[in-house]
Amino acid sequence: MMKKIVAILCAMMLTLTAVSAFAADFTTIEAGKLTMSTSPDFPPFENTDDDGNIIGIEPDLIALICEKLGLEPNWLAMDFDSALLAPQTGKADAVVSGVTVREDRKTQFDFTTSYVSIHQAIVCKEDKDITMDNLGEQTIGVQNGTTGQIYAVDDFGEDNVVAYNTYSVAFLALTNDQVDCIVVDDLVGKAYAATIPGLKVVETTYEAEEFAFGVSKGNTALVEAINEVLEGLIADGTVEEIILKHSMN
Amino acid sequence: MIYVNNLCKRFGKLQVLDNISEHIQKGECLVLIGPSGSGKSTFLRCLNLLEEPTSGEILFDNVKLTDPNTDINKMRQRMGMVFQHFNLFPNMTILKNLTLAPIRTGLRSREEAEKKALELLRRVGLEDKANAYPAQLSGGQKQRVAIVRALCMEPEVMLFDEPTSALDPEMVGEVLDVMKTLARDGMTMVVVTHEMGFAREVGTRVLFLDEGRIQASGTPDEIFNHPQNERLKSFLAKVL
Amino acid sequence: MEQYAAWQALVKAGEATSWQKYYVYFYQAFVDKDRWMQYLNGVLTTLYVTALALLIGVILGVIVAVVRTAHDQQRPGKRSPVLGFFNAILKVYVTVIRGTPMMVQLMIMGFVIFASSRDFALVGALTLGINSGAYTSEIIRGGLMSVDAGQMEAGRSLGLNYTDTMRFIIVPQAIKAILPSLGNEFIVLLKDTSLISVIGGKELIYAARAIVSRTYEALFPYLGTALIYLVLVMLFTWLLGIFERRLRASDLR
Numbered sequence: 223m224m225k226k227i228v229a230i231l232c233a234m235m236l237t238l239t240a241v242s243a244f245a246a247d248f249t250t251i252e253a254g255k256l257t258m259s260t261s262p263d264f265p266p267f268e269n270t271d272d273d274g275n276i277i278g279i280e281p282d283l284i285a286l287i288c289e290k291l292g293l294e295p296n297w298l299a300m301d302f303d304s305a306l307l308a309p310q311t312g313k314a315d316a317v318v319s320g321v322t323v324r325e326d327r328k329t330q331f332d333f334t335t336s337y338v339s340i341h342q343a344i345v346c347k348e349d350k351d352i353t354m355d356n357l358g359e360q361t362i363g364v365q366n367g368t369t370g371q372i373y374a375v376d377d378f379g380e381d382n383v384v385a386y387n388t389y390s391v392a393f394l395a396l397t398n399d400q401v402d403c404i405v406v407d408d409l410v411g412k413a414y415a416a417t418i419p420g421l422k423v424v425e426t427t428y429e430a431e432e433f434a435f436g437v438s439k440g441n442t443a444l445v446e447a448i449n450e451v452l453e454g455l456i457a458d459g460t461v462e463e464i465i466l467k468h469s470m471n
Numbered sequence: 472m473i474y475v476n477n478l479c480k481r482f483g484k485l486q487v488l489d490n491i492s493e494h495i496q497k498g499e500c501l502v503l504i505g506p507s508g509s510g511k512s513t514f515l516r517c518l519n520l521l522e523e524p525t526s527g528e529i530l531f532d533n534v535k536l537t538d539p540n541t542d543i544n545k546m547r548q549r550m551g552m553v554f555q556h557f558n559l560f561p562n563m564t565i566l567k568n569l570t571l572a573p574i575r576t577g578l579r580s581r582e583e584a585e586k587k588a589l590e591l592l593r594r595v596g597l598e599d600k601a602n603a604y605p606a607q608l609s610g611g612q613k614q615r616v617a618i619v620r621a622l623c624m625e626p627e628v629m630l631f632d633e634p635t636s637a638l639d640p641e642m643v644g645e646v647l648d649v650m651k652t653l654a655r656d657g658m659t660m661v662v663v664t665h666e667m668g669f670a671r672e673v674g675t676r677v678l679f680l681d682e683g684r685i686q687a688s689g690t691p692d693e694i695f696n697h698p699q700n701e702r703l704k705s706f707l708a709k710v711l
Numbered sequence: 712m713e714q715y716a717a718w719q720a721l722v723k724a725g726e727a728t729s730w731q732k733y734y735v736y737f738y739q740a741f742v743d744k745d746r747w748m749q750y751l752n753g754v755l756t757t758l759y760v761t762a763l764a765l766l767i768g769v770i771l772g773v774i775v776a777v778v779r780t781a782h783d784q785q786r787p788g789k790r791s792p793v794l795g796f797f798n799a800i801l802k803v804y805v806t807v808i809r810g811t812p813m814m815v816q817l818m819i820m821g822f823v824i825f826a827s828s829r830d831f832a833l834v835g836a837l838t839l840g841i842n843s844g845a846y847t848s849e850i851i852r853g854g855l856m857s858v859d860a861g862q863m864e865a866g867r868s869l870g871l872n873y874t875d876t877m878r879f880i881i882v883p884q885a886i887k888a889i890l891p892s893l894g895n896e897f898i899v900l901l902k903d904t905s906l907i908s909v910i911g912g913k914e915l916i917y918a919a920r921a922i923v924s925r926t927y928e929a930l931f932p933y934l935g936t937a938l939i940y941l942v943l944v945m946l947f948t949w950l951l952g953i954f955e956r957r958l959r960a961s962d963l964r
Contacts, residue, residue: 519868
């Protein structure tokens, strides 16, 4: 009898460790779930489909990571500036919203390993001739809280920049000619240009930016757990494959 | 002076006035009596078109008031009206209450209007109230001012709609006194009232209305001392 | 400034006391890089939009209220078809504006009707004004109707025309009933200006959000914004109170 119980217990412990190899090492705000804030207007990184599901590069990556960590992904959709504040205020474990790694942001989050490198791009109507040289003479649309906003305001001042709650509204303003161009991450700009006719993407000379997930400050165990999986996905080419898949359409 | 021909007034399905014809002569003091709901106030209010008649016509000084093209404002300037609830303008002093209409209608200049107003106020014993506001006056004083307000337009006829019904009993006398003086001075008056004493003493003719019809008409003596109509008899039995 | 730099380094290193931390947060929210200028510009836009919207709202409100009241008070046998036409249009206007959310109206005005305008504050003010006009008209209409019907009858029985009776008798009395609700509407309007940031209007909330997205610290910018609104509303209420008392003093009743 005793033997039987011990055997069952052993079996149970074995399964548990197999399913969640890291479970014991980190904590999340809601046990068994990875809660993430995001601004789902940032294709191909994240977007909503017709059923309201959050889809894109990052949700795909997170799905793989969560599977390995034995967690259930839990998305909180909000404006980007609010999404950036969510981990800090304890609303989310991490912000997963195409977040650029920046020195000043490192005081707010612990960044994971970055998984992609992108550039800022200018998106404007095809008949416009806008480059870095005459960007200062344009009205620039951005999303509130993005690096695009930071660069544009720093270089050309508040008066030349209009920040919207979401990039989708910013692109609406662009098609209305309410702004002359949008400054946005190149992959995102291309994704919008692919769906909205008559737009073109112009390269900028801003330096490359790294994207990573911003985990709430101090949750080192979670960062390490995510990194372990993420680095594996980068090494075996899965990340590149996912990015490629989403950038094609 | 005022001809009323086949006057009917309906409020929805309710027939308030049923085919009334009447002639009001210059200088007479016509008193309307009758149970409440008999239509006497509605009849009075039709005379200056505060109520729009459903059918029939009203002629004042040979002008058809019920014609939509008649300038009713001009005609109303010649017909004064006194209301049960005084309806003084609470946002103005007494003097302003009295002079607003004469000045705005171009009847008199400001100085003339004020002079006339003060003179009339003196006659009713209220000249010291010229700069007071209506809220500072008693009910009887308010109604005397309301009569003066109508008189300031120098009307040819005065319509009184239950002028003493909203007053405390001790104030009824002072208002009736003013009305008696007016009647004695020869003003044409149409008075809706429950004051049978006034009707008997001052009225030159009394109309008894019931259920929207004139049931009896005659001198105060005929109406009060020798009533013929059964309805009138039972009405008088209740009020006297 | 030096203090700020030194303490900021401590905050970054995670070694700051909470006093030092909040000092740094406060400094970077208001003082650093002259950020108070952004709030000031935001407040100026807020006030500009409020004032403009108020003006539009009151003018629209008065016109709508006057037309609708005049229509309802016509002589039964003498209805004007012109008045009836405008009354019908204005009724639709009031129904549509009161029946749709302000946010939707802003989106439609900002991105559809005035899709080519770049003066976002002006479009915002216009939208708020049109919205406010519908509510103001009902406030004014309610005020006019609250005056005892006997007042209109007394005025008309003296031979005064409709306009004069309204002007000298009804409106002065109605204003006392209208003013408190109108003051309330002004305050709602002032706070509603915060919505115009969705179409790119750079008012107070816009400034606060821009600063938060620089500092990643929401406490002071949002608290400060709330405080500024509160002060503005209290100032407004106080001024309105004085105005009302003046009005009452001139009318002993």
